[in-house]
Amino acid sequence: MLQGVLFFPVTPFTATGDLDLGALHQHVKAGVDAGPGGVFVACGTGEFHALDHEEYAAVVRTAVEAAAGGVPVYAGVGGALGLARRFARTAAEAGADGLLLMPPYLVESPAEGLVAYARAVGRETELPLIVYNRANARFDERSAAEVAGLPTVAGFKDGIGDLDLVARIVPAVREALSASGKSFQFFNGMPTAEASQPAYRALGVELYSSAAFAFAPDLSLAFHRAVEEGDRATVDALQRTFFHPLVRLRRRVPGYAVSLVKAGVTLAGVEAGPVRPPLTPLTEQETGELADIIAAGRGVLG
Numbered sequence: 001m002l003q004g005v006l007f008f009p010v011t012p013f014t015a016t017g018d019l020d021l022g023a024l025h026q027h028v029k030a031g032v033d034a035g036p037g038g039v040f041v042a043c044g045t046g047e048f049h050a051l052d053h054e055e056y057a058a059v060v061r062t063a064v065e066a067a068a069g070g071v072p073v074y075a076g077v078g079g080a081l082g083l084a085r086r087f088a089r090t091a092a093e094a095g096a097d098g099l100l101l102m103p104p105y106l107v108e109s110p111a112e113g114l115v116a117y118a119r120a121v122g123r124e125t126e127l128p129l130i131v132y133n134r135a136n137a138r139f140d141e142r143s144a145a146e147v148a149g150l151p152t153v154a155g156f157k158d159g160i161g162d163l164d165l166v167a168r169i170v171p172a173v174r175e176a177l178s179a180s181g182k183s184f185q186f187f188n189g190m191p192t193a194e195a196s197q198p199a200y201r202a203l204g205v206e207l208y209s210s211a212a213f214a215f216a217p218d219l220s221l222a223f224h225r226a227v228e229e230g231d232r233a234t235v236d237a238l239q240r241t242f243f244h245p246l247v248r249l250r251r252r253v254p255g256y257a258v259s260l261v262k263a264g265v266t267l268a269g270v271e272a273g274p275v276r277p278p279l280t281p282l283t284e285q286e287t288g289e290l291a292d293i294i295a296a297g298r299g300v301l302g
C-alpha cells in the first residue's frame with residue numbers, strides 16, 4: 001500500500017529534444033532521497049504522451065535503478081489498447097512495481113468499455129494497476145465499483161474534480177469490496193493537487209499526486225505534514241503563498257501543468273530541458289514568476 005507524498009518526476013530532454021537519462025537518474029535519485037512514498041514515472045508530468053516505446057523502456061529502467069528499491073516505482077500506461085498492453089509488459093520487464101492506467105487514445109466510450117479496457121491491460125501483468133479517472137476516461141460509481149473488483153486493480157485516481165461524484169464513488173467502491181477484504185486506495189490526481197486536497201481528504205481520499213515535489217520537495221512535504229497534523233495555519237499559508245499562485249500560473253496556457261514543473265526542476269538544479277510539442281515552455285518572465293512563487297512558499301517555512 002502506498003503512503004505519504006507521491007513523486008511524479010519529469011522526463012528530462014537535451015536541448016535538441018533527445019532523452020537525457022543522466023539527468024533523469026539524478027532527478028529521481030534526488031527525489032527519492034527527499035522522502036516520497038512512491039515514484040510515478042512516465043506519467044502525465046513525465047510526458048508519457050511524447051515517448052516512443054524504446055524511450056519509455058529506458059525511462060522506466062532508469063527510474064527503477066535510481067530508486068534502488070527505496071520506494072515503489074509505478075509507470076504510466078495508456079493510449080491505444082495494443083500500445084497500452086505493450087507498455088504494461090515493458091514496465092514489468094523493466095522492474096516497475098505497479099502501473100497507472102491513463103485514458104485510452106482520443107475516443108469517447110461508455111463506462112462499460114472503460115472497464116473492459118482496464119481488464120485487458122490488467123491481464124498483461126500481475127502488477128497492481130491504478131485506474132485514472134480523467135479526460136475521456138470517466139467512470140461513474142457503478143463502473144468504478146466494477147473496475148475496482150478486477151484482480152489487479154488496486155486504486156482509483158480522480159483527475160476530474162467532480163467532488164459530488166467522488167463522494168458517491170468512494171462509498172460505492174468500499175461497499176463492493178467489503179466482502180472480499182481487498183486492499184484498495186483512492187488518489188487525488190488533480191493538477192496541483194494540494195490546492196484541492198483538504199476537500200478530497202474530507203471525502204476519504206488521503207493520497208495525492210504532488211507535482212510540486214518534483215522541484216520543491218521541502219514545500220510539498222511541509223504541506224503534507226501540516227495536512228496530516230491538522231495544522232490549518234500552515235496549510236492556509238502555503239496555499240495562499242505557493243499553491244494558489246502556482247495554480248494561477250498553470251492556468252495561463254494549456255499544458256503548463258507539465259511545463260512549469262519542468263521549469264521548476266531546472267530552477268532546482270537539474271537541467272530538465274525543453275518540453276516536447278505540442279506543449280510549450282514557460283517564458284523567461286514566467287520562469288521568474290515561478291522562482292518568486294517558490295521563494296514566497298519557502299518564506300512560510302522560515
